Amino acid sequence: VETLRAIQERHSTGRLAEPAPTAEQLDTLLGAADHAPDHKRLKPWRFIVLHGERKAALSETMVSSLLLRDPGAGEAALAKERGKLDRAPLVIAVATARLDTPLPFEELLAATAAAIQNLLLAATDLGLGSMWRTGDSAYDPVVKAALGLQAQDFISGFIYLGTKPDSTAT
Numbered sequence: 001v002e003t004l005r006a007i008q009e010r011h012s013t014g015r016l017a018e019p020a021p022t023a024e025q026l027d028t029l030l031g032a033a034d035h036a037p038d039h040k041r042l043k044p045w046r047f048i049v050l051h052g053e054r055k056a057a058l059s060e061t062m063v064s065s066l067l068l069r070d071p072g073a074g075e076a077a078l079a080k081e082r083g084k085l086d087r088a089p090l091v092i093a094v095a096t097a098r099l100d101t102p103l104p105f106e107e108l109l110a111a112t113a114a115a116i117q118n119l120l121l122a123a124t125d126l127g128l129g130s131m132w133r134t135g136d137s138a139y140d141p142v143v144k145a146a147l148g149l150q151a152q153d154f155i156s157g158f159i160y161l162g163t164k165p166d167s168t169a170t
């Protein structure tokens with residue numbers, strides 16, 4: 001019943017405020033993600049928590065990588081890119097590692113998507129706001145390298161987490 005309620009209540013919130021999830025909440029979220037169905041138990045998902053300086057550094061990487069993709073990008077586009085990760089106090093980059101396995105990569109992607117949905121439902125249960133995003137930066141090898149990923153890995157999403165603006169939680 002609680003699960004059904006979380007499924008029905010989950011929705012995306014485009015702008016999330018402080019406070020960010022606590023360390024304890026993050027443990028719960030990542031633990032929930034780890035319970036996802038996973039063929040051969042390969043755990044193909046990689047969760048990279050971006051908070052504070054690490055998040056700010058990735059914002060700068062997103063700007064410089066946008067300039068490499070599109071050298072003619074204007075000030076407005078660059079400012080927009082720089083502000084993207086500021087839409088939440090904490091973002092988790094979730095990648096699917098291209099593991100050496102006879103399983104089709106699509107199965108690894110499917111397992112990661114299930115892990116992300118577990119994480120989103122757990123966030124909903126904890127009263128946190130969330131949103132799953134991708135965008136061009138998710139496909140950029142410079143961004144992947146900055147996250148410690150290989151170019152052939154796949155960024156399944158940037159999961160924005162924080163406090164819903166209308167939330168009374170402190």
Ligand SMILES: Cc1cc2nc3c(=O)[nH]c(=O)nc-3n(C[C@H](O)[C@H](O)[C@H](O)COP(=O)(O)O)c2cc1C
Pocket residue numbers: 010011012013131132133134135156157
């Ligand atoms: C793989 C994936 C990538 C997404 N990327 C974006 C995105 O970059 N920008 C966006 O506005 N919505 C994106 N969405 C959709 C939102 O996360 C959201 O699910 C959708 O807007 C529906 O709103 P709801 O979650 O409140 O039902 C993405 C969803 C998925 C599954």
